[in-house]
Amino acid sequence: MSDLGKVCEKPNNLPRLPIQWGLVLCIQLFAVLELLAQESAHLRFAEGEGEWQGELQTAITRYQNDSGQTVDLIAAIHIADSAYFDRLNQHFETLEVLLFELVADVESLSGDVLENESGEVVPGSTLGLVQTLIADYLNLEFQLQGIDYGADNFLHADLTATELEDIMASRDESFFSMFLNMAQAQMEAERKAMASNAVKPSRFTFAALMEALVADNQPEAIKFLVARELARSGGLALSPEIESELTILGERNRVALEALAKSLSAGNRSIGLFYGAAHMPGLVREIIQTMGFRQTGKCWLTAWQLSP
Numbered sequence: 001m002s003d004l005g006k007v008c009e010k011p012n013n014l015p016r017l018p019i020q021w022g023l024v025l026c027i028q029l030f031a032v033l034e035l036l037a038q039e040s041a042h043l044r045f046a047e048g049e050g051e052w053q054g055e056l057q058t059a060i061t062r063y064q065n066d067s068g069q070t071v072d073l074i075a076a077i078h079i080a081d082s083a084y085f086d087r088l089n090q091h092f093e094t095l096e097v098l099l100f101e102l103v104a105d106v107e108s109l110s111g112d113v114l115e116n117e118s119g120e121v122v123p124g125s126t127l128g129l130v131q132t133l134i135a136d137y138l139n140l141e142f143q144l145q146g147i148d149y150g151a152d153n154f155l156h157a158d159l160t161a162t163e164l165e166d167i168m169a170s171r172d173e174s175f176f177s178m179f180l181n182m183a184q185a186q187m188e189a190e191r192k193a194m195a196s197n198a199v200k201p202s203r204f205t206f207a208a209l210m211e212a213l214v215a216d217n218q219p220e221a222i223k224f225l226v227a228r229e230l231a232r233s234g235g236l237a238l239s240p241e242i243e244s245e246l247t248i249l250g251e252r253n254r255v256a257l258e259a260l261a262k263s264l265s266a267g268n269r270s271i272g273l274f275y276g277a278a279h280m281p282g283l284v285r286e287i288i289q290t291m292g293f294r295q296t297g298k299c300w301l302t303a304w305q306l307s308p
């Protein structure tokens with residue numbers, strides 16, 4: 001069984017990541033990135049000592065049941081430094097089973113993971129394409145390029161593209177309406193959290209953006225603002241009822257938990273569940289309240305290193 005302390009040790013010489021973009025692009029990227037991160041206490045931003053310095057971090061949280069079986073909830077952010085994905089791949093090797101999210105065909109994963117003539121991994125979905133473009137603009141790496149999905153212990157634990165389309169059709173949903181519902185739920189959760197002082201007001205303001213645009217190190221300054229805002233919503237939480245109504249959260253969490261239950265019944269002793277940070281609150285609730293697990297450890301991995 002792996003040591004969480006080891007996987008969360010920081011490597012030396014993390015790469016410096018310059019970016020070049022304008023005001024309009026900053027606003028567009030932020031809007032999409034916030035949708036990708038959403039509400040999660042498994043994502044945080046640690047500010048550094050110097051100006052525009054800090055780290056965007058995701059959590060690996062370990063849970064154990066009375067039988068000694070462990071489940072690592074591994075919160076994912078879909079674009080990050082290549083060093084981040086390298087450390088995740090190393091941790092995945094220590095687990096008996098790694099359950100992963102990806103709306104794709106179970107057999108070939110051809111719905112989202114494709115290769116071009118040069119053998120490079122490219123996205124096969126619109127959302128995957130958007131994520132890849134954002135990663136390129138930020139000089140980061142896309143998850144499908146950084147994670148070794150061909151590892152022997154990897155087990156698909158998500159809807160297929162066909163299953164997602166069928167569920168959406170039964171609910172008379174489109175991808176636009178599904179993400180609109182998600183955005184509305186996010187705004188309502190933020191309104192309630194602000195009213196109860198559970199989260200701080202956003203600091204991604206026009207004035208802050210102007211300050212970043214005129215900074216000596218403009219690229220890192222803008223990236224700093226985006227990273228800090230992504231982590232700000234860590235105090236937000238959706239109710240179980242709202243989660244169940246959101247196809248992109250509730251239905252996919254259901255599939256992930258079913259796959260986890262099967263892996264536990266098969267006698268696996270160390271299991272990882274690698275899912276987007278937005279899914280973690282619902283997964284944690286079920287693992288503790290329904291499956292009888294308790295938290296035994298937690299560490300943080302640096303996904304974005306900002307060091308101008």
